[in-house]
Amino acid sequence: MLHEEDEDDKHTSEIVLENKAIAVKKVHISGLNRTKADFVINEIKPLFNSTTFLEAYTKAILCKERLLAKGVFKQVGVIIDTIDPQKGDDTENIQVVFKAKEKNVVVGEVKTEMSNSEKPRWVMRILSPNIWGRGETLSASVSHTLSSHTQKHIYEPTDFQFALNKPYGKGNIQATMFKEMQHCLWSSYNETTRGIAVGTTFPLLGNNHEISWNCNWRELMASRSSAFAVRQQMGHSLKSSINHTLVVDRSDDYILPSSGFYFKMHEELAGLGGDVRFVKEFIECHLATTLFKRITVSLGINCGLKLPLGKDTKQHINDNFFIGGPLTLRGFEVNSVGKQEAGSYLGSTAFWVLGGHVYTPLPFYWSRFGHGSWLDNFRIHGFLNAGNLIDLDVKKTAKSNVTNALTDIRFTCGLGLVYRFMRSARLELNFCFPIRAAKTDKVCDGIQFGIGVSSI
Amino acid sequence: MCPQTITFYSNKCSKSSSCLDLHIGNYRIYTSELIRQKVCCTFCVGMTLLQDAVLGQMAASETWPDDAALFKPDQENQILINENAASLAVQAFLRMCDLNIKVEGRSNAEFMSPSGKLPVLLCGKFVISEPIPIFQFVQQKGITLSEDLSENDQQDMKAYIQLINNTLIPAELFIMWLHRDTLKQVTWKRYGHPYPWPLNHILCFRKRHSTISYLNAIGWGTNNQSLTTIDEEVRNCCAALSQKLADKKYFFGSKPTELDAMVYGHLYTIITTSLPDNRLAKTIQQFGNLVAFCQNIDRDFFANCNENSEVDS
Numbered sequence: 001m002l003h004e005e006d007e008d009d010k011h012t013s014e015i016v017l018e019n020k021a022i023a024v025k026k027v028h029i030s031g032l033n034r035t036k037a038d039f040v041i042n043e044i045k046p047l048f049n050s051t052t053f054l055e056a057y058t059k060a061i062l063c064k065e066r067l068l069a070k071g072v073f074k075q076v077g078v079i080i081d082t083i084d085p086q087k088g089d090d091t092e093n094i095q096v097v098f099k100a101k102e103k104n105v106v107v108g109e110v111k112t113e114m115s116n117s118e119k120p121r122w123v124m125r126i127l128s129p130n131i132w133g134r135g136e137t138l139s140a141s142v143s144h145t146l147s148s149h150t151q152k153h154i155y156e157p158t159d160f161q162f163a164l165n166k167p168y169g170k171g172n173i174q175a176t177m178f179k180e181m182q183h184c185l186w187s188s189y190n191e192t193t194r195g196i197a198v199g200t201t202f203p204l205l206g207n208n209h210e211i212s213w214n215c216n217w218r219e220l221m222a223s224r225s226s227a228f229a230v231r232q233q234m235g236h237s238l239k240s241s242i243n244h245t246l247v248v249d250r251s252d253d254y255i256l257p258s259s260g261f262y263f264k265m266h267e268e269l270a271g272l273g274g275d276v277r278f279v280k281e282f283i284e285c286h287l288a289t290t291l292f293k294r295i296t297v298s299l300g301i302n303c304g305l306k307l308p309l310g311k312d313t314k315q316h317i318n319d320n321f322f323i324g325g326p327l328t329l330r331g332f333e334v335n336s337v338g339k340q341e342a343g344s345y346l347g348s349t350a351f352w353v354l355g356g357h358v359y360t361p362l363p364f365y366w367s368r369f370g371h372g373s374w375l376d377n378f379r380i381h382g383f384l385n386a387g388n389l390i391d392l393d394v395k396k397t398a399k400s401n402v403t404n405a406l407t408d409i410r411f412t413c414g415l416g417l418v419y420r421f422m423r424s425a426r427l428e429l430n431f432c433f434p435i436r437a438a439k440t441d442k443v444c445d446g447i448q449f450g451i452g453v454s455s456i
Numbered sequence: 457m458c459p460q461t462i463t464f465y466s467n468k469c470s471k472s473s474s475c476l477d478l479h480i481g482n483y484r485i486y487t488s489e490l491i492r493q494k495v496c497c498t499f500c501v502g503m504t505l506l507q508d509a510v511l512g513q514m515a516a517s518e519t520w521p522d523d524a525a526l527f528k529p530d531q532e533n534q535i536l537i538n539e540n541a542a543s544l545a546v547q548a549f550l551r552m553c554d555l556n557i558k559v560e561g562r563s564n565a566e567f568m569s570p571s572g573k574l575p576v577l578l579c580g581k582f583v584i585s586e587p588i589p590i591f592q593f594v595q596q597k598g599i600t601l602s603e604d605l606s607e608n609d610q611q612d613m614k615a616y617i618q619l620i621n622n623t624l625i626p627a628e629l630f631i632m633w634l635h636r637d638t639l640k641q642v643t644w645k646r647y648g649h650p651y652p653w654p655l656n657h658i659l660c661f662r663k664r665h666s667t668i669s670y671l672n673a674i675g676w677g678t679n680n681q682s683l684t685t686i687d688e689e690v691r692n693c694c695a696a697l698s699q700k701l702a703d704k705k706y707f708f709g710s711k712p713t714e715l716d717a718m719v720y721g722h723l724y725t726i727i728t729t730s731l732p733d734n735r736l737a738k739t740i741q742q743f744g745n746l747v748a749f750c751q752n753i754d755r756d757f758f759a760n761c762n763e764n765s766e767v768d769s
Contacts, residue, residue: 222568228583231583232562232568
């Protein structure tokens, strides 16, 4: 590539390539078997505007990255070569050849990943990454969430998902069909969700938006130990909802940011068909800053609110908010805070959780911190969590609701070790001291281990 | 007649009754075969022996709470014959025992039930479903209608209750889920009533599927039975009941028992429900003493509260 060029030139004379005026006359992509040309042509167009060799070189590398980002190529090689100049033309003419290698027609994978319920699961997936030549992905996967309370064997899948994904411009259109089982031990019921979803993600003014329509058939099944308050909500319901998510991400990392802020808001309007009607709002916000290149201070808030729509509409326990757990309100068992009946937690219609952290590198590692070693992923942190569940009452004044939100606040503080695993999950081992808890809460005094993606 | 110590173990995942195991000592027999042979015995689905014992201990210590409630599907738009029959039998039984109960219609009553069957009784901390377990539960509280009966009569009573379970319930299920006109005009609309489209059709389809596999397992599928043969079975059952009742007020003399509650629940429901094919009702109406018996119980136990029970639901 560049080296070849260098060597070629050495034979004749020393030429400074950097500022040499050139014109890109030809760009060629080889290896497009199934991929349609119009799908990749926009990605390589900027090359033609190059005027110097250096510019052409950096643009070629950029184009290579963009081609790889399309997700249809296994690898892309770049060759920059000269072509014979035409008569009466002073500038050097060059051509750029991209040697692309497409992914296989069908790709399979088996892996473990984190599920929504913060439990690991194994996933077996078959996908076709480029089905009609324009980056359309069709995938089918089966998975099993590892939990001790399933009646099925570990090798029997409990969930499945079919998904079709089509890129357009800078956005994406997805259609999915899925079945998912969840064991809500904190409320002692099981939920099976079957659903379809159609949505699109697109960037707008530098932020990511997602708009989708979800139609979920939810089947709630009581277990032997279900309290009656939970049992009387069992049965089938159909939720048809419009969802919007806005993500403003100005941080350098989602799991362990050292600076910047992250803001996410999610709105859900349920009630377009189906028998579940509510409006739901969820906000997640993180702020982080690093002092003395070593000590990171971060602050986060999560809050959410659900309002029923219409009079006497049936509200379901699985739409409620729950707080508590090793990565949110530490020092409490998972989702075991607030109202309960016979050990089954009932959740609430509004909540807020605050988290403040001070992260430092591992002791005896301060001098070597930040040089890219795997030990950089470890931090010691001190944290303070506060939170509350509120049963919002629209009929009362805003003031009484706010007072309600500020009474019986749960507090925890503690110390612990954080590990960022492969930049995709977060492991925490904490020693928690719950400072204030209600009688109904399940407190975890002492060591608590957590694994998951999002945290506060 | 089998002894009383037989208990059925129900598999939670079971869709058809062939998964139900019957334990008698060290022997294990599949129920479907058993029911086919029409062996009469008491049973209690959804409760194991151990649970039974624990429940008995705990239940006995508490008195009947004021807020006890009975849940059944919505009376107006949803309830099906077999569900109504079971609910009415339990209501009649509780009234015969002079126990206060609040009857509530819930569209998801079926899913509140631990066994998936109706009705559902909430009594203090206990949630019990289906008539026979409810009878046993009340008995464990020391309230019973059949304690005065002789050993022989008690066995008789159990046998007749079993006859109802083995004849009238499958007959009701057959007409609701396998008779084309009833299915189309009544069952499909009523069972799917609380749900929005397309859930109503999906759930009806699922329920029909599981009911058919149950009926096939006990030999009451369309292969073996038609409405005519069902009618014949019901006639035989009614003939047996009519003969037992003769001209007495109740089946075992002057005091009502669990059997009276069961017979009333089923027969009254079948007589008073109008279906596209009213053959079963007509068959029952041929037995004058049974019809009079139903009217009797209706007058004695439901006369002053009829309005209440209607309003409740």
